[in-house]
Amino acid sequence: MVACILMVLHFRESKNMEAAFGLSVTLTMLITTFLITLYLKIRKVPLIAIVLITSLFLAVEMSFLIANLQKLHEGGWIMLVVGGLLTGLMLIWYYGKTSQDKLIARTQLSPLVLQKLKDLSTNSKIRNHATNLIYLTSSDSPDTIENRVLDSIFQAPAKRADIYWFLHVKVTDEPYTLQYEASALAINDVYHVVLHIGFRIEPKVDLFFRKIAMELMAKGELSYEKSEERKYDTDDFGDYRFVVANSFLSYDNNLPYWRNFLIKSYYNLKLIGVKEDVNFGLDASNVIWERYPLVFAKADQITLVRI
Protein backbone atom coordinates (compact mmCIF):
# COMPACT_ATOMS: atom_id res chain seq x y z
CA MET A 1 0.00 0.00 0.00
CA VAL A 2 2.81 2.36 0.91
CA ALA A 3 4.50 1.55 -2.39
CA CYS A 4 1.25 2.25 -4.26
CA ILE A 5 0.95 5.65 -2.62
CA LEU A 6 4.55 6.49 -3.43
CA MET A 7 3.83 5.67 -7.04
CA VAL A 8 0.85 8.03 -7.05
CA LEU A 9 2.95 10.79 -5.52
CA HIS A 10 5.76 10.25 -7.99
CA PHE A 11 3.73 10.01 -11.21
CA ARG A 12 0.69 12.08 -10.15
CA GLU A 13 -1.29 11.40 -13.35
CA SER A 14 -2.25 8.17 -15.05
CA LYS A 15 -0.66 9.17 -18.34
CA ASN A 16 2.72 9.34 -16.65
CA MET A 17 2.31 5.81 -15.33
CA GLU A 18 1.55 4.18 -18.65
CA ALA A 19 5.15 3.57 -19.64
CA ALA A 20 6.10 2.04 -16.30
CA PHE A 21 3.00 -0.10 -16.19
CA GLY A 22 3.40 -1.40 -19.73
CA LEU A 23 7.03 -2.34 -19.27
CA SER A 24 6.49 -4.15 -16.00
CA VAL A 25 3.57 -6.20 -17.28
CA THR A 26 5.33 -7.07 -20.55
CA LEU A 27 8.23 -8.52 -18.61
CA THR A 28 5.90 -10.59 -16.42
CA MET A 29 4.15 -11.93 -19.48
CA LEU A 30 7.42 -12.79 -21.20
CA ILE A 31 8.47 -14.82 -18.20
CA THR A 32 5.12 -16.58 -18.14
CA THR A 33 5.68 -17.46 -21.80
CA PHE A 34 9.03 -19.07 -20.99
CA LEU A 35 7.55 -21.03 -18.11
CA ILE A 36 4.57 -22.11 -20.20
CA THR A 37 6.96 -23.40 -22.84
CA LEU A 38 8.70 -25.54 -20.24
CA TYR A 39 5.30 -26.66 -18.95
CA LEU A 40 4.11 -27.69 -22.41
CA LYS A 41 7.35 -29.60 -22.79
CA ILE A 42 6.73 -31.74 -19.72
CA ARG A 43 3.12 -32.24 -20.79
CA LYS A 44 4.58 -33.85 -23.93
CA VAL A 45 2.84 -31.53 -26.33
CA PRO A 46 4.23 -32.16 -29.84
CA LEU A 47 7.39 -30.17 -30.38
CA ILE A 48 6.07 -28.47 -33.49
CA ALA A 49 3.08 -27.10 -31.54
CA ILE A 50 5.35 -25.84 -28.77
CA VAL A 51 7.64 -24.11 -31.25
CA LEU A 52 4.67 -22.51 -33.01
CA ILE A 53 2.98 -21.33 -29.82
CA THR A 54 6.17 -20.08 -28.25
CA SER A 55 7.46 -18.26 -31.28
CA LEU A 56 4.07 -16.62 -31.84
CA PHE A 57 3.91 -15.27 -28.30
CA LEU A 58 7.57 -14.39 -28.22
CA ALA A 59 7.15 -12.39 -31.42
CA VAL A 60 4.12 -10.55 -30.05
CA GLU A 61 5.63 -9.91 -26.64
CA MET A 62 9.06 -8.99 -27.95
CA SER A 63 7.43 -6.34 -30.15
CA PHE A 64 5.61 -5.00 -27.13
CA LEU A 65 8.79 -5.09 -25.10
CA ILE A 66 10.80 -3.20 -27.71
CA ALA A 67 8.07 -0.58 -28.01
CA ASN A 68 7.90 -0.25 -24.24
CA LEU A 69 11.67 -0.02 -23.80
CA GLN A 70 11.50 3.07 -26.01
CA LYS A 71 9.74 4.79 -23.12
CA LEU A 72 12.30 3.81 -20.54
CA HIS A 73 13.10 7.40 -19.64
CA GLU A 74 9.40 8.21 -19.16
CA GLY A 75 9.27 6.21 -15.97
CA GLY A 76 9.79 2.70 -17.25
CA TRP A 77 13.16 2.57 -15.51
CA ILE A 78 11.46 2.74 -12.12
CA MET A 79 9.81 -0.60 -12.68
CA LEU A 80 13.08 -2.10 -13.89
CA VAL A 81 14.73 -0.92 -10.68
CA VAL A 82 11.89 -2.20 -8.49
CA GLY A 83 11.69 -5.52 -10.32
CA GLY A 84 15.46 -5.93 -10.36
CA LEU A 85 15.73 -5.16 -6.67
CA LEU A 86 12.98 -7.61 -5.77
CA THR A 87 14.58 -10.28 -7.95
CA GLY A 88 17.94 -9.66 -6.29
CA LEU A 89 16.47 -9.86 -2.81
CA MET A 90 14.60 -13.05 -3.54
CA LEU A 91 17.61 -14.70 -5.13
CA ILE A 92 19.81 -13.76 -2.18
CA TRP A 93 17.18 -15.22 0.10
CA TYR A 94 17.04 -18.38 -1.93
CA TYR A 95 20.81 -18.72 -2.07
CA GLY A 96 21.28 -18.05 1.63
CA LYS A 97 18.52 -20.43 2.61
CA THR A 98 19.85 -23.26 0.47
CA SER A 99 23.45 -22.85 1.63
CA GLN A 100 22.27 -22.66 5.21
CA ASP A 101 20.19 -25.81 4.81
CA LYS A 102 23.15 -27.67 3.37
CA LEU A 103 25.01 -27.10 6.61
CA ILE A 104 22.38 -28.43 8.94
CA ALA A 105 23.70 -31.65 10.39
CA ARG A 106 21.29 -34.31 11.53
CA THR A 107 21.61 -37.37 13.69
CA GLN A 108 19.66 -40.56 13.97
CA LEU A 109 17.17 -40.64 16.79
CA SER A 110 18.62 -43.90 18.01
CA PRO A 111 17.20 -45.84 20.96
CA LEU A 112 20.12 -44.49 22.96
CA VAL A 113 19.16 -40.88 22.28
CA LEU A 114 15.52 -41.63 23.02
CA GLN A 115 16.50 -43.30 26.29
CA LYS A 116 18.47 -40.23 27.21
CA LEU A 117 15.45 -38.06 26.49
CA LYS A 118 13.17 -40.29 28.57
CA ASP A 119 15.63 -40.24 31.37
CA LEU A 120 15.89 -36.48 31.35
CA SER A 121 12.14 -36.14 31.16
CA THR A 122 11.65 -38.08 34.39
CA ASN A 123 14.67 -36.82 36.25
CA SER A 124 12.95 -34.88 39.01
CA LYS A 125 16.25 -33.54 40.33
CA ILE A 126 16.37 -31.13 37.42
CA ARG A 127 14.09 -28.13 37.45
CA ASN A 128 11.32 -28.41 34.88
CA HIS A 129 11.79 -26.12 31.89
CA ALA A 130 8.28 -26.51 30.48
CA THR A 131 5.62 -29.16 30.41
CA ASN A 132 5.72 -29.30 26.63
CA LEU A 133 8.83 -28.31 24.75
CA ILE A 134 8.29 -28.03 21.01
CA TYR A 135 11.17 -27.87 18.58
CA LEU A 136 10.46 -26.75 15.05
CA THR A 137 12.51 -29.05 12.91
CA SER A 138 13.28 -29.31 9.22
CA SER A 139 13.32 -33.08 9.45
CA ASP A 140 10.16 -34.64 8.08
CA SER A 141 11.04 -38.14 9.18
CA PRO A 142 10.67 -39.37 12.75
CA ASP A 143 14.07 -41.06 12.57
CA THR A 144 16.32 -38.05 12.37
CA ILE A 145 16.69 -34.73 14.10
CA GLU A 146 19.06 -31.80 13.76
CA ASN A 147 22.10 -31.89 15.99
CA ARG A 148 21.36 -28.43 17.26
CA VAL A 149 18.03 -29.60 18.72
CA LEU A 150 19.72 -32.27 20.79
CA ASP A 151 22.43 -29.80 21.76
CA SER A 152 19.79 -27.37 22.87
CA ILE A 153 18.16 -30.01 25.07
CA PHE A 154 21.19 -31.71 26.55
CA GLN A 155 23.78 -28.99 26.87
CA ALA A 156 24.05 -27.85 30.45
CA PRO A 157 21.82 -26.79 31.97
CA ALA A 158 19.67 -29.49 30.42
CA LYS A 159 16.12 -28.59 29.52
CA ARG A 160 13.74 -30.96 31.21
CA ALA A 161 10.22 -31.23 29.87
CA ASP A 162 7.43 -33.72 30.37
CA ILE A 163 7.03 -34.10 26.68
CA TYR A 164 9.38 -33.25 23.83
CA TRP A 165 7.76 -32.52 20.50
CA PHE A 166 9.58 -32.40 17.21
CA LEU A 167 7.32 -30.48 14.89
CA HIS A 168 7.83 -30.24 11.17
CA VAL A 169 5.70 -27.85 9.15
CA LYS A 170 5.33 -28.92 5.57
CA VAL A 171 3.77 -26.45 3.14
CA THR A 172 2.12 -28.57 0.48
CA ASP A 173 1.57 -27.67 -3.14
CA GLU A 174 -2.18 -27.96 -2.73
CA PRO A 175 -3.90 -24.76 -1.63
CA TYR A 176 -6.08 -25.85 1.27
CA THR A 177 -4.63 -28.98 2.87
CA LEU A 178 -4.72 -29.17 6.65
CA GLN A 179 -3.55 -32.53 7.98
CA TYR A 180 -1.08 -33.97 10.41
CA GLU A 181 0.85 -37.13 11.13
CA ALA A 182 1.86 -37.93 14.68
CA SER A 183 4.07 -40.71 15.91
CA ALA A 184 5.14 -41.46 19.42
CA LEU A 185 8.90 -42.06 19.54
CA ALA A 186 8.66 -42.72 23.26
CA ILE A 187 5.16 -42.78 24.65
CA ASN A 188 4.40 -39.81 26.88
CA ASP A 189 7.91 -38.47 26.39
CA VAL A 190 8.86 -37.85 22.76
CA TYR A 191 6.58 -37.21 19.81
CA HIS A 192 7.24 -36.37 16.19
CA VAL A 193 4.54 -34.44 14.35
CA VAL A 194 4.35 -33.44 10.71
CA LEU A 195 1.87 -30.70 9.89
CA HIS A 196 0.76 -30.53 6.27
CA ILE A 197 -0.49 -27.07 5.50
CA GLY A 198 -1.79 -25.85 2.15
CA PHE A 199 -0.06 -22.77 0.78
CA ARG A 200 -3.16 -20.65 1.07
CA ILE A 201 -3.77 -21.60 4.71
CA GLU A 202 -2.56 -19.26 7.38
CA PRO A 203 -0.20 -21.37 9.49
CA LYS A 204 -1.49 -20.92 13.01
CA VAL A 205 0.90 -23.51 14.35
CA ASP A 206 0.25 -22.56 17.95
CA LEU A 207 -3.45 -23.29 17.59
CA PHE A 208 -2.89 -26.42 15.52
CA PHE A 209 -0.49 -27.78 18.12
CA ARG A 210 -3.03 -27.45 20.92
CA LYS A 211 -5.61 -29.20 18.78
CA ILE A 212 -3.22 -32.06 18.02
CA ALA A 213 -2.26 -32.49 21.69
CA MET A 214 -5.92 -32.53 22.70
CA GLU A 215 -6.74 -35.10 20.07
CA LEU A 216 -3.86 -37.38 21.09
CA MET A 217 -4.99 -37.13 24.70
CA ALA A 218 -8.58 -37.92 23.81
CA LYS A 219 -7.45 -40.99 21.90
CA GLY A 220 -5.35 -42.14 24.84
CA GLU A 221 -2.09 -41.91 22.91
CA LEU A 222 -0.77 -39.33 25.31
CA SER A 223 -1.15 -38.63 28.98
CA TYR A 224 0.61 -36.41 31.46
CA GLU A 225 1.94 -37.55 34.79
CA LYS A 226 0.55 -35.78 37.78
CA SER A 227 3.58 -33.93 38.97
CA GLU A 228 4.02 -31.52 41.83
CA GLU A 229 4.43 -28.65 39.40
CA ARG A 230 1.13 -29.28 37.76
CA LYS A 231 -0.89 -29.96 40.90
CA TYR A 232 -2.54 -26.54 40.95
CA ASP A 233 -3.00 -26.15 37.23
CA THR A 234 -6.41 -26.85 35.77
CA ASP A 235 -5.20 -26.78 32.21
CA ASP A 236 -5.31 -30.05 30.35
CA PHE A 237 -1.77 -30.21 29.12
CA GLY A 238 0.03 -27.54 31.01
CA ASP A 239 2.27 -24.94 29.47
CA TYR A 240 4.06 -25.29 26.18
CA ARG A 241 7.03 -23.51 24.67
CA PHE A 242 8.14 -23.39 21.07
CA VAL A 243 11.88 -23.28 20.68
CA VAL A 244 12.70 -21.26 17.58
CA ALA A 245 16.32 -21.43 16.57
CA ASN A 246 17.96 -18.89 14.34
CA SER A 247 21.39 -19.26 12.92
CA PHE A 248 23.83 -16.43 12.58
CA LEU A 249 27.07 -16.09 10.73
CA SER A 250 29.84 -17.19 13.00
CA TYR A 251 33.09 -15.23 13.27
CA ASP A 252 34.91 -18.46 12.55
CA ASN A 253 34.08 -18.10 8.88
CA ASN A 254 36.52 -17.46 6.13
CA LEU A 255 34.54 -17.02 2.94
CA PRO A 256 35.48 -15.91 -0.55
CA TYR A 257 34.32 -12.39 -1.30
CA TRP A 258 31.13 -13.16 -3.24
CA ARG A 259 29.82 -15.87 -0.97
CA ASN A 260 30.58 -13.68 1.99
CA PHE A 261 28.60 -10.87 0.41
CA LEU A 262 25.61 -13.08 -0.46
CA ILE A 263 25.47 -14.79 2.88
CA LYS A 264 25.90 -11.58 4.84
CA SER A 265 23.12 -10.03 2.77
CA TYR A 266 20.95 -13.00 3.55
CA TYR A 267 21.43 -12.57 7.27
CA ASN A 268 20.80 -8.85 7.01
CA LEU A 269 17.59 -9.61 5.16
CA LYS A 270 16.61 -12.00 7.90
CA LEU A 271 16.99 -9.24 10.42
CA ILE A 272 14.46 -7.01 8.69
CA GLY A 273 12.27 -9.80 7.31
CA VAL A 274 9.24 -11.47 8.80
CA LYS A 275 10.12 -13.19 12.05
CA GLU A 276 9.62 -16.89 12.42
CA ASP A 277 7.11 -16.63 15.23
CA VAL A 278 4.91 -14.36 13.14
CA ASN A 279 5.48 -16.61 10.19
CA PHE A 280 4.28 -19.69 11.99
CA GLY A 281 1.55 -17.97 13.97
CA LEU A 282 3.16 -18.61 17.35
CA ASP A 283 1.94 -16.54 20.27
CA ALA A 284 4.90 -14.54 21.53
CA SER A 285 4.33 -15.68 25.12
CA ASN A 286 5.06 -19.26 24.09
CA VAL A 287 8.29 -18.76 22.22
CA ILE A 288 11.85 -19.32 23.36
CA TRP A 289 14.48 -17.85 21.07
CA GLU A 290 17.75 -19.57 20.50
CA ARG A 291 20.64 -18.58 18.32
CA TYR A 292 23.38 -20.80 17.06
CA PRO A 293 26.44 -20.00 14.99
CA LEU A 294 26.92 -21.39 11.52
CA VAL A 295 30.30 -21.99 10.01
CA PHE A 296 30.20 -22.05 6.22
CA ALA A 297 33.93 -22.26 5.67
CA LYS A 298 36.39 -22.72 8.48
CA ALA A 299 39.01 -20.02 8.94
CA ASP A 300 42.61 -21.05 8.35
CA GLN A 301 44.75 -22.28 11.15
CA ILE A 302 45.62 -19.34 13.30
CA THR A 303 48.96 -18.89 14.92
CA LEU A 304 48.32 -17.58 18.37
CA VAL A 305 51.55 -17.62 20.35
CA ARG A 306 52.02 -17.54 24.07
CA ILE A 307 54.83 -15.29 25.16
Next chain:
Amino acid sequence: MDQHYNIQEFHSRVKLAGVLLATGIVFGDIGTSPLYTLNALFHSGEVVNPVKALGILSCIIWTLTLQTTLKYIIITLTADNNGEGGIFSLYTLIRSYFGKWAVVLAVMGGAFLIADGIITPPISVASAIEGLQKFNPDLDTVPIVIAIIVFLFLIQQLGTQQIGKFFGPIMLIWFSFIGGIGLLSIFSNPSVLKAINPYYAYKLLSDFPGGFWFLGGIFLCTTGAEALYSDMGHVGRNNIRVSWIYIKITLLLSYGGQTAWLLNNGVANDLSPFYNIIPEAIYIPSVIPASLGYRHCQPGTDQRLLYAGQ
Protein backbone atom coordinates in the same frame (compact mmCIF):
# COMPACT_ATOMS: atom_id res chain seq x y z
CA MET B 1 -38.36 -36.04 -11.37
CA ASP B 2 -38.92 -33.06 -9.18
CA GLN B 3 -35.67 -33.63 -7.35
CA HIS B 4 -33.79 -34.07 -10.55
CA TYR B 5 -35.06 -30.72 -11.70
CA ASN B 6 -33.97 -29.11 -8.45
CA ILE B 7 -30.45 -30.41 -8.74
CA GLN B 8 -30.23 -29.16 -12.29
CA GLU B 9 -31.46 -25.76 -11.27
CA PHE B 10 -29.02 -25.74 -8.38
CA HIS B 11 -26.09 -26.47 -10.66
CA SER B 12 -27.00 -23.83 -13.16
CA ARG B 13 -27.34 -21.34 -10.33
CA VAL B 14 -23.97 -22.17 -8.88
CA LYS B 15 -22.50 -21.69 -12.27
CA LEU B 16 -24.12 -18.30 -12.66
CA ALA B 17 -22.88 -17.27 -9.24
CA GLY B 18 -19.43 -18.50 -10.19
CA VAL B 19 -19.43 -16.51 -13.38
CA LEU B 20 -20.50 -13.45 -11.48
CA LEU B 21 -17.79 -14.07 -8.90
CA ALA B 22 -15.22 -14.40 -11.67
CA THR B 23 -16.39 -11.14 -13.17
CA GLY B 24 -15.92 -9.41 -9.84
CA ILE B 25 -12.58 -10.88 -8.90
CA VAL B 26 -10.41 -11.34 -11.92
CA PHE B 27 -11.56 -8.86 -14.53
CA GLY B 28 -11.35 -5.62 -12.59
CA ASP B 29 -7.95 -4.96 -14.04
CA ILE B 30 -8.75 -5.55 -17.67
CA GLY B 31 -12.05 -3.71 -17.23
CA THR B 32 -10.35 -0.42 -16.44
CA SER B 33 -7.98 -0.57 -19.41
CA PRO B 34 -10.48 1.16 -21.77
CA LEU B 35 -10.15 4.21 -19.52
CA TYR B 36 -6.56 4.90 -20.42
CA THR B 37 -5.45 2.80 -23.40
CA LEU B 38 -6.57 5.12 -26.21
CA ASN B 39 -5.77 8.14 -24.08
CA ALA B 40 -2.15 6.99 -24.11
CA LEU B 41 -2.13 6.91 -27.90
CA PHE B 42 -3.81 10.19 -28.80
CA HIS B 43 -2.41 13.37 -27.36
CA SER B 44 -4.54 16.32 -26.54
CA GLY B 45 -5.14 18.45 -29.64
CA GLU B 46 -3.87 15.82 -32.04
CA VAL B 47 -5.67 15.66 -35.38
CA VAL B 48 -6.94 12.11 -35.74
CA ASN B 49 -5.55 10.25 -38.73
CA PRO B 50 -8.05 7.54 -39.76
CA VAL B 51 -5.24 5.14 -40.69
CA LYS B 52 -3.80 5.45 -37.21
CA ALA B 53 -7.17 5.21 -35.43
CA LEU B 54 -8.36 2.15 -37.34
CA GLY B 55 -4.92 0.55 -37.20
CA ILE B 56 -4.81 0.94 -33.44
CA LEU B 57 -8.30 -0.46 -33.03
CA SER B 58 -7.31 -3.39 -35.18
CA CYS B 59 -4.18 -3.95 -33.09
CA ILE B 60 -6.28 -3.86 -29.93
CA ILE B 61 -8.76 -6.38 -31.30
CA TRP B 62 -5.97 -8.75 -32.28
CA THR B 63 -3.98 -8.24 -29.10
CA LEU B 64 -7.03 -9.13 -27.04
CA THR B 65 -7.49 -12.18 -29.24
CA LEU B 66 -3.92 -13.45 -29.40
CA GLN B 67 -2.61 -12.40 -26.04
CA THR B 68 -5.59 -12.50 -23.71
CA THR B 69 -7.81 -15.10 -25.36
CA LEU B 70 -5.32 -17.50 -26.89
CA LYS B 71 -2.38 -17.24 -24.52
CA TYR B 72 -4.13 -16.78 -21.21
CA ILE B 73 -7.75 -17.95 -21.51
CA ILE B 74 -7.06 -20.98 -23.71
CA ILE B 75 -3.50 -22.10 -23.03
CA THR B 76 -2.20 -20.75 -19.74
CA LEU B 77 -5.36 -21.42 -17.75
CA THR B 78 -4.89 -25.15 -18.37
CA ALA B 79 -1.62 -25.04 -16.42
CA ASP B 80 -3.16 -25.19 -12.98
CA ASN B 81 -1.73 -26.81 -9.91
CA ASN B 82 -4.72 -28.42 -8.22
CA GLY B 83 -6.84 -25.53 -9.36
CA GLU B 84 -4.38 -22.81 -8.40
CA GLY B 85 -2.81 -20.59 -11.02
CA GLY B 86 -0.08 -18.00 -11.17
CA ILE B 87 3.64 -17.96 -11.82
CA PHE B 88 4.52 -19.81 -8.63
CA SER B 89 2.09 -22.63 -9.36
CA LEU B 90 3.59 -22.90 -12.78
CA TYR B 91 7.03 -23.08 -11.21
CA THR B 92 5.88 -25.83 -8.84
CA LEU B 93 4.65 -27.82 -11.80
CA ILE B 94 7.94 -27.69 -13.66
CA ARG B 95 10.58 -27.44 -10.96
CA SER B 96 11.30 -31.15 -10.67
CA TYR B 97 12.16 -31.26 -14.36
CA PHE B 98 14.29 -28.21 -14.87
CA GLY B 99 16.04 -27.21 -11.65
CA LYS B 100 18.13 -24.08 -11.25
CA TRP B 101 17.13 -22.00 -14.26
CA ALA B 102 13.46 -22.48 -13.61
CA VAL B 103 14.06 -21.01 -10.14
CA VAL B 104 15.66 -17.88 -11.54
CA LEU B 105 12.83 -17.46 -14.05
CA ALA B 106 10.17 -18.00 -11.41
CA VAL B 107 11.85 -15.58 -9.03
CA MET B 108 12.08 -12.92 -11.72
CA GLY B 109 8.47 -13.55 -12.66
CA GLY B 110 7.41 -13.29 -9.05
CA ALA B 111 9.36 -10.07 -8.61
CA PHE B 112 7.76 -8.43 -11.62
CA LEU B 113 4.36 -9.69 -10.59
CA ILE B 114 4.81 -7.84 -7.31
CA ALA B 115 6.01 -4.80 -9.24
CA ASP B 116 2.84 -5.00 -11.36
CA GLY B 117 0.84 -5.17 -8.16
CA ILE B 118 2.44 -1.92 -7.02
CA ILE B 119 1.66 0.07 -10.15
CA THR B 120 -1.74 -1.39 -11.13
CA PRO B 121 -3.88 0.21 -8.38
CA PRO B 122 -2.42 3.71 -8.95
CA ILE B 123 -2.93 3.71 -12.71
CA SER B 124 -6.43 2.21 -12.58
CA VAL B 125 -7.72 4.50 -9.86
CA ALA B 126 -5.95 7.59 -11.20
CA SER B 127 -7.31 7.16 -14.71
CA ALA B 128 -10.83 6.75 -13.32
CA ILE B 129 -10.66 9.80 -11.09
CA GLU B 130 -9.20 11.92 -13.84
CA GLY B 131 -12.62 11.69 -15.49
CA LEU B 132 -13.69 14.29 -12.95
CA GLN B 133 -11.40 16.82 -14.61
CA LYS B 134 -14.12 17.34 -17.20
CA PHE B 135 -15.83 19.64 -14.70
CA ASN B 136 -12.78 21.21 -13.20
CA PRO B 137 -9.61 20.83 -15.26
CA ASP B 138 -7.50 22.10 -12.35
CA LEU B 139 -8.73 19.47 -9.93
CA ASP B 140 -5.86 17.93 -7.97
CA THR B 141 -6.59 14.22 -8.24
CA VAL B 142 -3.68 12.96 -6.13
CA PRO B 143 -5.34 13.13 -2.67
CA ILE B 144 -8.54 11.52 -3.97
CA VAL B 145 -6.59 8.72 -5.60
CA ILE B 146 -4.63 8.03 -2.42
CA ALA B 147 -7.82 7.98 -0.34
CA ILE B 148 -9.43 5.46 -2.68
CA ILE B 149 -6.36 3.23 -2.71
CA VAL B 150 -6.30 3.18 1.09
CA PHE B 151 -10.00 2.32 1.08
CA LEU B 152 -9.49 -0.51 -1.42
CA PHE B 153 -6.68 -2.00 0.64
CA LEU B 154 -8.82 -1.87 3.77
CA ILE B 155 -11.74 -3.71 2.22
CA GLN B 156 -9.42 -6.19 0.62
CA GLN B 157 -8.81 -7.62 4.07
CA LEU B 158 -12.39 -8.88 4.05
CA GLY B 159 -11.21 -11.72 1.86
CA THR B 160 -11.42 -12.47 -1.81
CA GLN B 161 -14.72 -14.33 -1.80
CA GLN B 162 -16.64 -11.55 -0.10
CA ILE B 163 -15.14 -8.95 -2.38
CA GLY B 164 -16.06 -11.04 -5.39
CA LYS B 165 -19.67 -11.30 -4.25
CA PHE B 166 -19.78 -7.57 -3.68
CA PHE B 167 -17.96 -6.55 -6.84
CA GLY B 168 -19.45 -9.19 -9.14
CA PRO B 169 -22.70 -7.31 -9.77
CA ILE B 170 -20.90 -3.97 -9.87
CA MET B 171 -18.49 -5.22 -12.50
CA LEU B 172 -21.28 -6.82 -14.48
CA ILE B 173 -23.02 -3.45 -14.60
CA TRP B 174 -19.72 -1.81 -15.45
CA PHE B 175 -18.99 -4.06 -18.41
CA SER B 176 -22.56 -3.80 -19.69
CA PHE B 177 -22.26 -0.05 -19.35
CA ILE B 178 -18.99 0.32 -21.27
CA GLY B 179 -20.28 -2.08 -23.91
CA GLY B 180 -23.57 -0.19 -24.18
CA ILE B 181 -22.12 3.28 -24.60
CA GLY B 182 -19.52 1.85 -26.99
CA LEU B 183 -22.28 0.36 -29.11
CA LEU B 184 -24.20 3.65 -29.13
CA SER B 185 -21.10 5.41 -30.34
CA ILE B 186 -20.37 2.81 -33.00
CA PHE B 187 -23.80 3.50 -34.53
CA SER B 188 -22.58 7.00 -35.29
CA ASN B 189 -19.71 5.64 -37.36
CA PRO B 190 -20.11 1.95 -38.21
CA SER B 191 -17.04 2.08 -40.44
CA VAL B 192 -14.90 1.25 -37.40
CA LEU B 193 -16.07 -2.35 -37.77
CA LYS B 194 -13.62 -2.65 -40.64
CA ALA B 195 -10.83 -2.79 -38.06
CA ILE B 196 -11.58 -6.46 -37.44
CA ASN B 197 -9.53 -7.01 -40.56
CA PRO B 198 -5.91 -7.49 -39.35
CA TYR B 199 -4.73 -5.76 -42.50
CA TYR B 200 -5.30 -2.42 -40.76
CA ALA B 201 -3.06 -3.51 -37.91
CA TYR B 202 -0.40 -4.61 -40.35
CA LYS B 203 -0.57 -1.33 -42.23
CA LEU B 204 -0.19 0.68 -39.03
CA LEU B 205 2.81 -1.28 -37.81
CA SER B 206 4.69 -1.46 -41.10
CA ASP B 207 3.73 1.61 -43.13
CA PHE B 208 2.61 4.34 -40.76
CA PRO B 209 5.54 6.55 -39.71
CA GLY B 210 6.47 5.58 -36.16
CA GLY B 211 3.54 3.16 -36.13
CA PHE B 212 5.48 0.41 -34.45
CA TRP B 213 6.05 2.50 -31.34
CA PHE B 214 2.31 2.73 -30.73
CA LEU B 215 2.55 -0.86 -29.50
CA GLY B 216 3.66 0.44 -26.12
CA GLY B 217 0.27 2.09 -25.69
CA ILE B 218 -1.69 -0.67 -27.37
CA PHE B 219 -0.26 -3.14 -24.92
CA LEU B 220 -2.17 -1.43 -22.13
CA CYS B 221 -5.40 -3.08 -23.32
CA THR B 222 -4.19 -6.52 -22.25
CA THR B 223 -2.40 -5.73 -19.01
CA GLY B 224 -4.98 -7.47 -16.83
CA ALA B 225 -4.42 -10.85 -18.48
CA GLU B 226 -1.75 -12.01 -16.05
CA ALA B 227 -4.17 -11.38 -13.18
CA LEU B 228 -6.65 -13.83 -14.67
CA TYR B 229 -4.10 -16.54 -14.25
CA SER B 230 -2.94 -15.55 -10.76
CA ASP B 231 -6.49 -15.41 -9.43
CA MET B 232 -7.74 -18.51 -11.14
CA GLY B 233 -7.78 -20.49 -7.88
CA HIS B 234 -10.39 -18.21 -6.41
CA VAL B 235 -12.99 -18.67 -9.11
CA GLY B 236 -12.27 -21.65 -11.33
CA ARG B 237 -11.15 -21.94 -14.89
CA ASN B 238 -14.47 -22.38 -16.64
CA ASN B 239 -16.15 -19.52 -14.84
CA ILE B 240 -13.36 -17.28 -16.11
CA ARG B 241 -13.71 -18.63 -19.62
CA VAL B 242 -17.47 -18.20 -19.74
CA SER B 243 -17.40 -14.67 -18.38
CA TRP B 244 -14.59 -13.74 -20.74
CA ILE B 245 -16.87 -14.26 -23.76
CA TYR B 246 -19.19 -11.53 -22.55
CA ILE B 247 -16.42 -9.30 -21.26
CA LYS B 248 -14.45 -9.44 -24.45
CA ILE B 249 -17.48 -8.35 -26.45
CA THR B 250 -18.09 -5.37 -24.17
CA LEU B 251 -14.41 -4.40 -24.24
CA LEU B 252 -14.30 -4.48 -28.02
CA LEU B 253 -17.49 -2.43 -28.21
CA SER B 254 -15.95 0.12 -25.88
CA TYR B 255 -12.75 0.45 -27.90
CA GLY B 256 -14.76 0.54 -31.12
CA GLY B 257 -17.01 3.27 -29.75
CA GLN B 258 -14.05 5.33 -28.62
CA THR B 259 -12.47 5.02 -32.06
CA ALA B 260 -15.74 6.07 -33.68
CA TRP B 261 -15.76 9.19 -31.52
CA LEU B 262 -12.15 9.98 -32.43
CA LEU B 263 -12.94 9.67 -36.13
CA ASN B 264 -16.10 11.78 -35.87
CA ASN B 265 -14.56 14.45 -33.72
CA GLY B 266 -11.44 14.61 -35.84
CA VAL B 267 -9.32 15.85 -32.97
CA ALA B 268 -8.44 14.42 -29.56
CA ASN B 269 -8.94 16.53 -26.44
CA ASP B 270 -7.76 16.67 -22.84
CA LEU B 271 -10.09 13.94 -21.64
CA SER B 272 -9.71 10.27 -22.41
CA PRO B 273 -11.87 9.27 -25.43
CA PHE B 274 -13.63 6.97 -23.00
CA TYR B 275 -15.11 9.88 -21.11
CA ASN B 276 -16.06 11.68 -24.29
CA ILE B 277 -18.55 9.02 -25.35
CA ILE B 278 -20.42 8.96 -22.04
CA PRO B 279 -23.73 10.85 -22.27
CA GLU B 280 -23.84 13.88 -19.95
CA ALA B 281 -26.76 12.57 -17.92
CA ILE B 282 -24.90 9.54 -16.54
CA TYR B 283 -21.43 11.01 -16.44
CA ILE B 284 -20.84 11.32 -12.69
CA PRO B 285 -22.35 7.96 -11.73
CA SER B 286 -19.99 6.29 -14.17
CA VAL B 287 -16.84 7.67 -12.58
CA ILE B 288 -17.68 6.05 -9.26
CA PRO B 289 -17.78 2.39 -10.32
CA ALA B 290 -14.81 3.08 -12.56
CA SER B 291 -12.70 4.05 -9.61
CA LEU B 292 -13.82 1.09 -7.52
CA GLY B 293 -13.77 -1.38 -10.36
CA TYR B 294 -10.19 -2.13 -9.86
CA ARG B 295 -9.48 -4.55 -7.07
CA HIS B 296 -6.57 -6.78 -7.92
CA CYS B 297 -4.11 -5.27 -5.49
CA GLN B 298 -1.55 -7.95 -4.85
CA PRO B 299 -0.80 -11.55 -5.60
CA GLY B 300 -2.72 -13.75 -3.19
CA THR B 301 -0.98 -14.81 -0.02
CA ASP B 302 1.21 -17.65 -1.01
CA GLN B 303 2.89 -19.30 1.95
CA ARG B 304 5.44 -20.96 -0.28
CA LEU B 305 7.05 -17.57 -0.73
CA LEU B 306 7.87 -17.50 2.97
CA TYR B 307 8.82 -21.11 3.31
CA ALA B 308 10.87 -21.63 0.20
CA GLY B 309 13.24 -24.39 1.17
CA GLN B 310 11.99 -24.78 4.72
